[in-house]
Amino acid sequence: MSETICVDDLTFLVKRSSRRKTIGLTVERDASLVAHLPTDADIDEARKLIKTRLIWIHQKLSGHKGVGRETIFRQPEFVDGEGFYFLGKHFRLKLVDVNSDGPPTPTIRFEGDRLLFRRDQIKSGLKRIEEYYTRAANPYLNELVDRWKAIVRVNPNKYVQIMDLGFRWGSCSSNANLNFHWRTMQLPPQIIEYVVVHELVHLKYPDHSESFWSDVRRVMPSFAERKEWLSAKGGDL
Known part of the structure; x- marks a missing residue:
C-alpha cells in the first residue's frame, strides 16, 4: 500500500529514494502532489515541511488548467449587466467612459446597486x-x-x-x-x-x-x- 501524507484537504503521495538527502515537494503536471523523501526520513518531518509551504502549494495548484479557481469560482464577463458581489450584496456592472473634461475617473466605484467600471480597463478587468x-x-x-x-x-x-x-x-x-x-x-x-x-x-x-x-x-x-x-x-x- 502506498504511503500518503494528508494535510488539511491535500494528499501527497510519498516516494522514497536512497539517493535523496533532503525532503522535497512537487506539484505534478496533472496537479497530483508528491513528497520525495530519503529512505529513512520521518513522515512527520515531511508533514511539517508541507505546512510551511501551503501558500506555495496552493498557488501552484491554482495555475493548473482545470484545477483550482477555474473550477471553483465563477469567471465574470466585463459587460453591462454582469453581476458582482461585495460583502454579500449584489451589484450590476455598468461600463463608463473616461471623462476627459472633469476629475479623474476611478477604475471602480459603487453607486447604489451599480458597480461602475471604466470601459478602457476591460482587458485587465479581473486584475x-x-x-x-x-x-x-x-x-x-x-x-x-x-x-x-x-x-x-x-x-x-x-x-x-x-x-x-x-x-x-x-x-x-x-x-x-x-x-x-x-x-x-x-x-x-x-x-x-x-x-x-x-x-x-x-x-x-x-x-x-x-x-x-x-x-x-x-x-x-x-x-x-x-x-x-x-x-x-x-x-x-
Whole structure:
C-alpha cells in the first residue's frame, strides 16, 4: 500500500529514494502532489515541511488548467449587466467612459446597486477587481481577526495577508501567519466571520480533527449553517 501524507484537504503521495538527502515537494503536471523523501526520513518531518509551504502549494495548484479557481469560482464577463458581489450584496456592472473634461475617473466605484467600471480597463478587468477587493480586505479582515482572536484564544501575527490562494478561502502557517483570498470580500459578513474563525482555530489544530470542529463549535455554535452555505454558494459569487 502506498504511503500518503494528508494535510488539511491535500494528499501527497510519498516516494522514497536512497539517493535523496533532503525532503522535497512537487506539484505534478496533472496537479497530483508528491513528497520525495530519503529512505529513512520521518513522515512527520515531511508533514511539517508541507505546512510551511501551503501558500506555495496552493498557488501552484491554482495555475493548473482545470484545477483550482477555474473550477471553483465563477469567471465574470466585463459587460453591462454582469453581476458582482461585495460583502454579500449584489451589484450590476455598468461600463463608463473616461471623462476627459472633469476629475479623474476611478477604475471602480459603487453607486447604489451599480458597480461602475471604466470601459478602457476591460482587458485587465479581473486584475483591477482583485486589486480593489484586496485593498478593501486588508482593514476589514484585520479588524475581524482582532475581534475573534481573543474568543478563539490564539495569538496570530499582527497583520493578515491578502492574496490569490487558488481554490482556498484562507490558510495559516506554523508561524501563526493568516492568509485570506481576496475573493473573501464577495461573501456575506457572517460567512466571512466563519472563514476567519476557521483559520484562527487552525492555529491550535492544524488538521480537521474532532478537536478542531469541537473548538469551532464552541466559538461559533452556528458554524455548520455557515459552512454549508460557503460550500454550496461561495463559488457562484
